[in-house]
Structures are given as structure tokens and as C-alpha cells.
Amino acid sequence: MADVFQALSSPVRRKILAILKEKDCSAGDIAEQIDVAKSTLSGHFNVLKAADLVVTLKKGTTITYSLNISVVENLMSGLFDIFGKQQDVEDKKNTSGKELI
Amino acid sequence: MADVFQALSSPVRRKILAILKEKDCSAGDIAEQIDVAKSTLSGHFNVLKAADLVVTLKKGTTITYSLNISVVENLMSGLFDIFGKQQDVEDKKNTSGKELI
């Protein structure tokens, strides 16, 4: 989870995610829509991959990025772990096996 | 929204939020549960306040911090704007008047 929050902290990365929400794109496609150097974007892709927020498909020399829906779902449930409704007793247990904070 | 993501990117701040989820606390209470200098925590409180994630109540010399539930709800809906289910046509419009990315 920690990697996910870190990944979301950059406006450029959030913009990448918003673009990918619409449709899968190559690195080049995204570079056309965001005004930073391709080498810089490449670094952002690495952060998003490390956080498992995107997945890649390599076809020849082109790499297509897509949102990793399941991790987005994990993000949501992680947020509910922090912010969600209180439970009655004994505090909410972390049954996920993941480090939440 | 941007401030919120930025605020959530620090593990220390997420821990503060998780503590406040359980119950409202003073700065000193929180300092007992987190191993960083009080001056450092004070800086984190400022970030959380700037993101409007917490609110404060001053009583004498003690300041009590609480989660700002409404902004937490905004966070959730902002995440749905980025990650939520696709809509059919014409892209999801940002009707909130807030800058999402």
C-alpha cells in the first residue's frame, strides 16, 4: 500500500493514470499528452509499475500500459481500512497480510 | 485534491490519520505513539491541516486534532473520479468545480 500512496502523490502520475483510465496507451501516446521529457515519463512509469498500479504489454518495440484494476481495488479497500466506518469493538484487525501503514 | 494525495504520501502522516481514526488526540498524545521529534510532527500536522484532512480544537494550551470526515469523503469521490467505473459516452465530466488532477 505504501508504494501506492507514494505513486499517487505526483500530479504527473495521476495524470498518467487518468489517461490510462480512458484507454490503454503506449509510452509515446502518453508523452504526446503530457509536457515532460520522455525520459522523465519513463521514471514515472517505473514508479507506477513498482506500485503495481499499471501493467505492461510489450509488442515489438512498443509497450502498452494499462491500469491494473485489481490494485486500484486494493487501494480503495486500503483507504477504507484507514478511513472507513469504525467497527464496534477491539479495533479493526488487519486480515490482509499486507502492511497497511 | 492534490494536497490530499501529497499528504497521504508520508507513512508518518498516514499513521497519524490512523491514530485519529480511533479517537481525537492532542499533539502530545500522538507524539507518544510515533517515534519522531515533536517539532517534526508539528510539520506533519501542518501538512494535514493544509490538506484539510484534520481539524483542530484549541483548549487552553492543548490542541486536539480530529479527522475531517467530509474531506475524507471528498478523497474517496476524487479517487472514484480517477479510477471509478467507466461511463458510456463522452467521458466523465468534472461537475465538482474542483481541480481533480
Place this chain on the structure above:
DNA sequence: CCTCTATTTCGTAATTTAGCGAAATAACGA
């Protein structure tokens, strides 16, 4: 094999963030 295209890696510089301790501020109670 050569070259074009797509993407990443590298080296470096600028900016931001996180941390500390010491000093300052502010309110309380004796």
C-alpha cells in the same frame, strides 16, 4: 547490415521533504 522508431538508462542539477535540537510562544496554576 543499416537505419528508423520506441523506450530506457545514465549522469547531473534543482527542488522539496523529513528530520533534529534549540529557542520562542502561549496558557495555566501557584
Place this chain on the structure above:
DNA sequence: TCGTTATTTCGCTAAATTACGAAATAGAGG
């Protein structure tokens, strides 16, 4: 007023992040 407690502000340093352009890698096609 004086001391005590709670918290913040102020320098300061160290580390992380973001950015760039140039060079490297890798696949496609002639």
C-alpha cells in the same frame, strides 16, 4: 510574577524526488 507544560517556529542538514538531454538498447523493416 514565576515556573511548568504544550506546541510551534527557526535554522540547519541529509535524503528523496523530479527534471533534463545525451547515450544506450531493442525490435522492425528494407
